[in-house]
Amino acid sequence: MPVKFTEDAFNGLIIDSDSIATDDIEFHASLSAILAYSAQQNKGITWLTLPIEKSHHVGSATALGFVFHCCQEHELTLVHKNQPAQFVPFIPSHTVGAGALIKNAAGEILVVQEYGMTGYKLPGGHVEQGERIEDAVLREVLEETGIECEFISVLGFTNKHPYRFGKSNLYFVCQLRPLHTNIQIQDTQEILDARWISLSEFQRDTRNSAYNHELFSALLDLPGLCQQTLVNNMGVHKKLEIFFANQKDG
Structure with missing residues (x-):
């Protein structure tokens, strides 16, 4: 089952955490397809929040260019920027x-x-x-x-x-x-x-x-x-x- 996503009001994509597969190979393929779509549509940021039970996907996400944004007790949020200068809303400071x-x-x-x-x-x-x-x-x-x-x-x-x-x-x-x-x-x-x-x-x-x-x-x-x-x-x-x-x- 492919990973689902929605488009936000700020020219970005938000990946649906519930649709993320457990299998890392399947996840990597779905995430690559989403990033290709994001680049084709000139989107700015792709947001990915991994619940702790799916944290084994961190390696695949960072290999595709995602970086850490913020962390809570039970989840980690990562972001991917299509352009290095793309503005990302601030993390909790x-x-x-x-x-x-x-x-x-x-x-x-x-x-x-x-x-x-x-x-x-x-x-x-x-x-x-x-x-x-x-x-x-x-x-x-x-x-x-x-x-x-x-x-x-x-x-x-x-x-x-x-x-x-x-x-x-x-x-x-x-x-x-x-x-x-x-x-x-x-x-x-x-x-x-x-x-x-x-x-x-x-x-x-x-x-x-x-x-x-x-x-x-x-x-x-x-x-x-x-x-x-x-x-x-x-x-x-x-x-x-x-x-x-x-x-x-x-």
Whole structure:
């Protein structure tokens, strides 16, 4: 059975992963025919995504001129360019993290200490693929401290490069409001301690990084960017989240 493909809106071809044969000789012949058609029709890019159970075809694909584009846990995407200068949409270049600045009614801030750390920091962690920043930071705080919160705003963000695997990292500092103050660590494999502490006590502790000292001083009690719902945020280009500055009075 020949490998199937569809034409995309950008003068490219997308190979149907489900139609890829298990036999490598059959796959090589089908892929060669698709590339011949692509060249004849002056197509720009041919996209090939191999599920992990068909990853033995990588050698045949690269021998025909495919190169790696991006990889996920269960699949590898390769591309073939008919012209060396052909533009290929960028591969994932950033990871995203979120931390929570949380103050209770007594004016204390919530901090955590991870195993291997000497000082304390904001609770928070990685934003998963497809996850909203708001949901991620609420989840991470609950996992690390056991405290349920309400999302208020984004206070700021940082951009770090290089980070893991040579990518950049965007880190969003979010303001949350605690719904209770009872600490009960759930992620006991990562978090050694979690506590409420006054800002002055945090700043006096030299074990805490100078960066975190400055972060708390710069952002505590600021309003930040709030989550917004826009009437025209719809359709195929709908934004997952929108954070805007507070609207002006009047």
